[in-house]
Amino acid sequence: MMMRQWFDRPNLPIILAVSRPVTKKNLAALVIAYAQDSVLQRQANLVILAGQHRHAAGEERANLDQLFALVESYGLNGRVALPEAHDAHDVAALYAHAAKGGVFVNPALHEPFGLTLIEAAASGAPVVATRNGGPAEIVAKIGHGDLIDPRDPQAISDAIKDIIGNADRHAALSAKARAGSSLYCWNAYASASVDIYRAVTQPRLLACDMDNTLTGCRESAAAFRVWRSTSSLPFVVATGRSLHATKMILRRWQLPEPDAYIVDVGTRIVFPDGEGRWQECTEFSAYLDQDWDRAVVARMVAPLGLKSQPRVTEGPHKISFFGTASDAAAIRAMLGDNGVAAKVIFSHGRLIDILAPNGGKAAAIAAYARKFGLSLSHCVAAGDSGNDADMLAACGHAIVVGNATAELDDLPARKGLMRVSRHHAAGVLEGLARLGLHGDSSAAVAAAA
Numbered sequence: 001m002m003m004r005q006w007f008d009r010p011n012l013p014i015i016l017a018v019s020r021p022v023t024k025k026n027l028a029a030l031v032i033a034y035a036q037d038s039v040l041q042r043q044a045n046l047v048i049l050a051g052q053h054r055h056a057a058g059e060e061r062a063n064l065d066q067l068f069a070l071v072e073s074y075g076l077n078g079r080v081a082l083p084e085a086h087d088a089h090d091v092a093a094l095y096a097h098a099a100k101g102g103v104f105v106n107p108a109l110h111e112p113f114g115l116t117l118i119e120a121a122a123s124g125a126p127v128v129a130t131r132n133g134g135p136a137e138i139v140a141k142i143g144h145g146d147l148i149d150p151r152d153p154q155a156i157s158d159a160i161k162d163i164i165g166n167a168d169r170h171a172a173l174s175a176k177a178r179a180g181s182s183l184y185c186w187n188a189y190a191s192a193s194v195d196i197y198r199a200v201t202q203p204r205l206l207a208c209d210m211d212n213t214l215t216g217c218r219e220s221a222a223a224f225r226v227w228r229s230t231s232s233l234p235f236v237v238a239t240g241r242s243l244h245a246t247k248m249i250l251r252r253w254q255l256p257e258p259d260a261y262i263v264d265v266g267t268r269i270v271f272p273d274g275e276g277r278w279q280e281c282t283e284f285s286a287y288l289d290q291d292w293d294r295a296v297v298a299r300m301v302a303p304l305g306l307k308s309q310p311r312v313t314e315g316p317h318k319i320s321f322f323g324t325a326s327d328a329a330a331i332r333a334m335l336g337d338n339g340v341a342a343k344v345i346f347s348h349g350r351l352i353d354i355l356a357p358n359g360g361k362a363a364a365i366a367a368y369a370r371k372f373g374l375s376l377s378h379c380v381a382a383g384d385s386g387n388d389a390d391m392l393a394a395c396g397h398a399i400v401v402g403n404a405t406a407e408l409d410d411l412p413a414r415k416g417l418m419r420v421s422r423h424h425a426a427g428v429l430e431g432l433a434r435l436g437l438h439g440d441s442s443a444a445v446a447a448a449a
Helices: 027-035 038-043 059-073 088-098 115-123 134-142 153-164 167-183 186-199 218-230 243-252 282-289 294-304 325-337 361-370 386-394 424-434 441-448
Strands: 014-018 045-049 103-106 127-130 145-148 205-208 235-238 260-263 268-272 278-280 318-322 343-347 351-355 379-383 397-400 417-419
Touching: 014 027, 014 088, 014 115, 027 038, 027 045, 027 059, 027 153, 038 153, 045 088, 088 103, 088 115, 103 115, 103 153, 115 127, 115 134, 115 167, 127 134, 127 153, 134 145, 134 167, 145 153, 153 167, 205 361, 218 424, 235 361, 243 260, 260 361, 268 282, 268 361, 282 361, 294 318, 294 325, 325 343, 325 351, 343 386, 361 379, 361 386, 379 386, 379 424, 386 397, 397 424
Parallel strands: 014 045, 014 103, 103 127, 127 145, 205 235, 205 379, 235 260, 379 397, 397 417
Antiparallel strands: 260 268, 268 278, 318 351, 343 351
């Protein structure tokens, strides 16, 4: 790392913080604690890794501006580093540097878990951490530092000095950090948590793609219609099509009407109003407005010269083109390099949809499920193409039908995700049978033929 470029006294140990620059992470309090303690400034330099600055917008940009303003107003140049970019090697090197006489600090107002405290422990860095949330358990279990009131800058600076100003205590905490880091294995912890959560959340909502998932085979579509007539499991269609096109295709295939429609690649939710009509969910639409500038996105991708999909496919939170996987990758890179928030979805080997960053099928299913007190863990998703990938990855159970495209080949294997052998709606029924939500799918298809 570039200590000599950052600091007037590069040989001093460092106080390290790593987090996103959002208000709840409370990074400003750490800068103020450091700025108001002249002894602490003589003992150590301060390094804050607060994300990739070029991508910051909204709340993150406001917090970064506040941090730079504090550094300037307190005259801390040469003593505080706020690197504009970093990679995994930089993070590892700074953790290791903090272990050499320094300290890692998590001053969050509330921290749900505290993975950075475990990363610090693995490197041997003592910690000063918020007493609110997961850090209380982690620090108590490993014993590698102190807890503080994150709203008290004096308490923050005193706790840091108690560690970096006492070589014997620093060495003892560092030894505990290295020994105790083995108490936590993130992969095992996450896997066990997910297994427990899924064990107590039975499927309570089916979200199905339409084209080539429910459609594609008349016999299996008929079998799905029979299943629907006897099942009490709520059912929504999640498709890239417009509402009008979706209703028309369902009628053409004699498929059952769902309890709700998620259309336009997860940028619209439409449900019954209780009076025989369908209405759009305005709350979800307002949610998609956040951090989305459609005009900027359209202007930025225009020079690529891609052919637009028909105007009827357009929407306030969706811009659509025909193109290749390479075209989609170029759009992602262009938007990312310019810090423009959006999701880019490639599907069916030729369709590119640019969505509001909060959009997508998984987000729409989650929003619909919340209306009934459910989460994604309660949902079963079924699909066949790239625009289904997010819901197949996020829902508690997922069915990848046998005719799925190569766009789903890289979908990570996990507990709850099934790759079934049967195609189209027969594949959906096969998956439901495995979940105990349907009888023999082969018999059902044969009976409907």
